[in-house]
Amino acid sequence: MNFFEYRDGEMTVENVKVADIAKQVGTPFYLYSSASLAYQYNQFKEAFGDLDVLICYAVKANTNQSVIKSFAEMGSGADVVSEGEMRRALLAGIPAKKIVYSGVAKTVDEMAFALEQGIYQFNVESEPELYQLSEVATRLGKVADITFRVNPDVDAKTHAKISTGKSENKFGVPWVNVREICATAASLSGIKLVGLDLHIGSQITELDPFEEAFKRISGLIETLREDGHEITRLDLGGGLGIPYQGEELTPLPAEYAEMVKRVVSHLGCQIIIEPGRFLVGNAGILVSKVVYVKKGQERKFLIVDAAMNDLVRPSMYDAYHEIVSVNESHQDRELFDIVGPVCETGDTFATNRLITPMESGDLLAIRSVGAYGAVMASTYNTRRLVPEVLVNDKEFAIVRPRPTYDDIIGLDQLAPWLSK
Ligand SMILES: *Cc1c(COP(=O)(O)O)cnc(C)c1O
Numbered sequence: 001m002n003f004f005e006y007r008d009g010e011m012t013v014e015n016v017k018v019a020d021i022a023k024q025v026g027t028p029f030y031l032y033s034s035a036s037l038a039y040q041y042n043q044f045k046e047a048f049g050d051l052d053v054l055i056c057y058a059v060k061a062n063t064n065q066s067v068i069k070s071f072a073e074m075g076s077g078a079d080v081v082s083e084g085e086m087r088r089a090l091l092a093g094i095p096a097k098k099i100v101y102s103g104v105a106k107t108v109d110e111m112a113f114a115l116e117q118g119i120y121q122f123n124v125e126s127e128p129e130l131y132q133l134s135e136v137a138t139r140l141g142k143v144a145d146i147t148f149r150v151n152p153d154v155d156a157k158t159h160a161k162i163s164t165g166k167s168e169n170k171f172g173v174p175w176v177n178v179r180e181i182c183a184t185a186a187s188l189s190g191i192k193l194v195g196l197d198l199h200i201g202s203q204i205t206e207l208d209p210f211e212e213a214f215k216r217i218s219g220l221i222e223t224l225r226e227d228g229h230e231i232t233r234l235d236l237g238g239g240l241g242i243p244y245q246g247e248e249l250t251p252l253p254a255e256y257a258e259m260v261k262r263v264v265s266h267l268g269c270q271i272i273i274e275p276g277r278f279l280v281g282n283a284g285i286l287v288s289k290v291v292y293v294k295k296g297q298e299r300k301f302l303i304v305d306a307a308m309n310d311l312v313r314p315s316m317y318d319a320y321h322e323i324v325s326v327n328e329s330h331q332d333r334e335l336f337d338i339v340g341p342v343c344e345t346g347d348t349f350a351t352n353r354l355i356t357p358m359e360s361g362d363l364l365a366i367r368s369v370g371a372y373g374a375v376m377a378s379t380y381n382t383r384r385l386v387p388e389v390l391v392n393d394k395e396f397a398i399v400r401p402r403p404t405y406d407d408i409i410g411l412d413q414l415a416p417w418l419s420k
Contacts, residue, residue: 003033004285004367009329011365013391018287018326021389021396022363027289028306029402030374031365032062034070034392036283041074044275047257051271056100058238058276059085061371066390066399067280068092077120079238079274083110090117100235100272102149102199104129104170111136111144121145123197123235125172127181130191137190147195147235148182150175150220152213156201156239159317165200165213172198178220182229193229195269196221199237202277207251207259210239214263221267234264235272242281244320244368253278277371284370286311286386287326290362291341299337299351302358307340308347309380311366311373315346323349325356326363332356338364342381374400379408 004013011018013033044055056077059068069092077098078089089099096118104125111133124130124146137144151172156163164171173181185193200213221231243249288306313319323338334357340347374388388400
């Protein structure tokens with residue numbers, strides 16, 4: 001479903017014109033659709049039917065409080081990877097009992113905070129982390145429910161920077177060592193082993209890598225039960241891909257859920273899934289304005305007011321994003337390079353892209369930026385962080401305002417010997 005449609009040549013989000021928001025907010029800005037968030041969540045939810053599934057939205061994909069709160073109200077839990085994210089999830093109303101904590105480098109302070117809040121589970125990734133958690137929990141008089149994140153050594157067939165389930169990646173316990181580490185866990189105070197988890201990567205568009213990994217982990221659970229462990233939870237991670245070029249969505253949530261049921265339901269475990277990108281990716285656009293149209297020697301450039309610091313995915317992951325004019329009232333198309341103002345050639349959103357010819361002052365939209373967009377923004381070149389706007393039917397609200405220059409520069413302090 002596309003919630004960013006054209007009406008009479010003008011792009012709308014649900015029932016608001018993008019150009020009207022731009023007039024009020026200024027550019028660039030991120031724009032999200034509430035209906036899209038709900039649609040994606042419900043697709044997932046319905047796909048699993050009556051299977052016992054806890055959906056834990058991977059908040060790192062988009063941590064805006066209004067976005068997390070939207071999912072909290074739908075009943076979602078959260079997958080967090082830092083104390084900061086856990087604080088965000090709690091503040092947005094997700095109960096600690098629906099929060100799982102992932103990540104390879106949980107610190108003592110982060111563990112203590114999560115335990116004190118009553119976190120549902122830690123997904124433990126290494127033996128040193130296991131010992132550390134045992135120590136912290138014992139000191140606080142708590143018991144940490146844990147799963148081990150298994151590294152199943154499968155190729156997720158996605159971009160190398162977001163592939164996480166190969167043996168050479170830093171993530172998880174090598175699957176050949178899982179029995180041993182589970183035995184260790186059973187002997188430690190403050191630790192209760194409740195299950196296994198995995199997360200093999202992101203933007204995965206085939207079922208096979210998931211299925212291979214899920215079969216491996218199911219086999220492991222059976223072995224662990226034979227070893228005498230009581231395994232009640234299975235966390236399958238996130239990673240489901242989304243369309244970036246207007247292609248068909250693959251795999252469909254229904255196909256994914258059907259495979260999950262086929263491969264793991266005989267275990268009778270509570271299933272946890274941690275979708276991030278799938279829930280928010282297509283729900284957001286980045287609206288930007290053309291500053292100059294520049295004719296180079298070989299290329300024509302649309303120089304826009306958004307930059308790589310606002311959306312780093314094209315320069316960091318060579319990501320493809322559809323870019324369209326907010327006003328599509330005529331059918332002409334021309335080839336442009338679409339670039340930002342930052343002083344790096346890497347600050348390029350697209351090269352040789354066929355789009356509606358535009359002039360200085362025209363608005364364009366970079367699509368499918370709801371995930372790993374605003375959260376990865378920085379103030380490089382002392383550019384202000386982009387505001388975020390959420391639409392709900394006919395209403396819209398600024399859910400993160402554009403900071404002032406004083407806000408940014410005021411974060412610095414002069415060293416005492418320079419401030420005399
Ligand atoms: C990033 C991450 C996710 C979410 O991944 P998506 O591809 O956005 O669905 C889920 N679980 C863990 C452990 C992660 O690191």
